[in-house]
Amino acid sequence: MTVTIRDVARASGVHVSTVSRTFSAPHMVNAATRTRVLTVAEELGYRPNRAARALTTGRTHNLGLIVADIANPFFPPLIKAAHAAARQRDYHLFVADTDEEPAAEEELVQAFSKQVDGVVLCSPRSSNKALERLAERVPFVVVNRRLRGAATVLMDVGHGARLAVEHLAGLGHRRVALVSGPAGSWTSAEIRTAAEQVPGIELVVIGPNAPTERGGFAAADRVRDCAVTGVLAYNDLVAIGLIEGLADRGLSVPEDVSVVGIDDIVSGRLNRPKLTTVAMPTAAAGRLAVDLLIQEVTATTSLETRLVIRDSTAPPR
């Protein structure tokens, strides 16, 4: 049924090992035989079986990518870039979704372990111990989480948050709210410590909140009650939900309160008002993560973020 290396060997009058080598070590075989084997292989429609190859070499040429929620608009650009980078080096990409369930991370890594050469873990929520245990099973790189000993790619959201709050300060705001993210999120912690350090700004922290539009919507009451003129939201979805919630309460953005988001998802660009936000280099992170994985270098890199000023911020009344 399926054509194997032996069929090609027979049809081209050489031993299987020669066929094997024309594919995995072409320089070791005579040019003439090589082309003969290749044409025969082409005719027969032979493709090396990667699973079988993996068995002896131990390398699968597959990578795993684990995110909390594929449908969260933050991730697709990252996934896309990771896929492109993998493809470029002839790797295939498993994609998995933990559904925001930390336990699923561990299980997925385990399940992947024999089938991939490495996995990239985005914003993992598992404990350090659990991650270290996993590191013994399969190489991985973590994105947006600090982890000793593992390859890491960080997006410098702290810097972005500082820029955002400074932007608000520059517009004349003095009292701003931080509508924070879920408890235990590295990103959320980074944002907070950075925001707190901006001089001349009185920061009130509201949270933790779900990292969703709904979470932002639900925080609207508390934002209104704490008498701020500016808000930094955990991410764009939260910002959009918050803007909607504020509108329901008669407050308009940016006239009554300025809101800045984080991530720069497309919905933010399409939203009215267009969101001022901290652009996260998600594509670069995805690409870099798989490159690190493939090259087996364990470095920790921090990617630049930048502030994109659009229409949701203005001087206070």
Add this chain to the structure above:
Amino acid sequence: MTVTIRDVARASGVHVSTVSRTFSAPHMVNAATRTRVLTVAEELGYRPNRAARALTTGRTHNLGLIVADIANPFFPPLIKAAHAAARQRDYHLFVADTDEEPAAEEELVQAFSKQVDGVVLCSPRSSNKALERLAERVPFVVVNRRLRGAATVLMDVGHGARLAVEHLAGLGHRRVALVSGPAGSWTSAEIRTAAEQVPGIELVVIGPNAPTERGGFAAADRVRDCAVTGVLAYNDLVAIGLIEGLADRGLSVPEDVSVVGIDDIVSGRLNRPKLTTVAMPTAAAGRLAVDLLIQEVTATTSLETRLVIRDSTAPPR
């Protein structure tokens, strides 16, 4: 290094075949030995090697999913649902992105073929012939494309388009534009033929257009020039771009012109005005596609769509 079935066999004093059976055919092994093997396996941290298993059984327990553009907001919910369905049956999912390049479809399927038990192809653009050729290599199901002989899941966008145009008619519109999608798209053709059949409506077709916000933006001039009061756009991104383009030209939605999109992506819900749109059951399609694949049934199913009326449509001036 890595613990194999032999290690478990040795440690629990049975033959490897018994260990194998405790995992793949538990009912064939004595309860006592089974538990012994399982505890030993647990202690040693043994996980069956799927690649090796695939070699003898021919089943990899992997599936492939190919879409045109992972970052297109239409797809992530589909991918997520497909992943969940796969996971539920202990399958892993390769995800790939053709970058809107039809040639990539064929190449990706080829590359996947030995490594998956089947692939789901979303809105493929390859020729029928090419697809039939691929069908010989690996089972697949196509989404949003009609293909004889292959398992198919369709979203009944024609019906949705008809509802949309009827909705406009009901509001009193008489002349509406169809801002169509890319040439050769099955979906676009479906929309068109359905929209043309609504009585009492004079339809002017504008296109083909890129299926993006930019495409919609670029169509704004032609929409203005053709003196319509209502528009059906190929998808929500086009609709949003169009609304923006119209605003630039001093036309507001829905006061001056009503716009209805298709897909019901989140950006449409978050957009101002909130988009009236045809909701596509993407999650259901993803789930169904992998179920069909796993169960190896080749049926063709058509999923219901429905009209969601929000704020971008109103009676004409």
Add this chain to the structure above:
DNA sequence: TTCAAGACTGCAAACAGTTGCACTAAACCT
């Protein structure tokens, strides 16, 4: 008591490749 049936388990041959080693023949060097 004897025999057949059934429940477990072991044996060994696959599955589709890779790779260290051995071998041959040609090319190169004095």
Add this chain to the structure above:
DNA sequence: AGGTTTAGTGCAACTGTTTGCAGTCTTGAA
């Protein structure tokens, strides 16, 4: 001419698991 290197190829063992077949040991029935 003789020896040494080198290029190319074949041989066979190995990767981790499954599975048809055969063997052993119980168990139940006649």
